[in-house]
Amino acid sequence: MKGIGDLFQQAQSMKRAVEELGSEMSKARVTGESGAGMVKVTINGSYEALSAEIDPTVLAGLSEDERTMVEDLVAAAVTDASRRLREFQKEQMASLTRGVNLPPDLKSLL
Secondary structure, three states: OHHHHHHHOOOHHHHHHHHHHHHHHHHHHEEEOOOOOEEEEEEEOOEEEEEEEOHHHHHHHOOOHHHHHHHHHHHHHHHHHHHHHHHHHHHHHHHHHHHOOOOOOHHOOO
16 A cells, blocks of 8 residues: 555645646736737746736827727737746746656646
């Protein structure tokens, strides 16, 4: 029964590590950008937008079409930040499970 005991210890260790990683991820800050850096949005690990920066040249004397463009740029920046955060989280989970013999079906979920 040593194998089951070892498996239980490994599961407990993994649980603690996942909890710590979740706490770390909630503190993460990721910035996405669009328009060659004219618009930047920073989000946290909970996918909440924390800030948006728009280059002043983008806003000067805006027409309706230009305002629409700014809105599109902000949306693209948020999407980029979210994508980057997902990549970061995936990398963190991969480093957490490195060296742990998980079944392929379970690894594909991480």
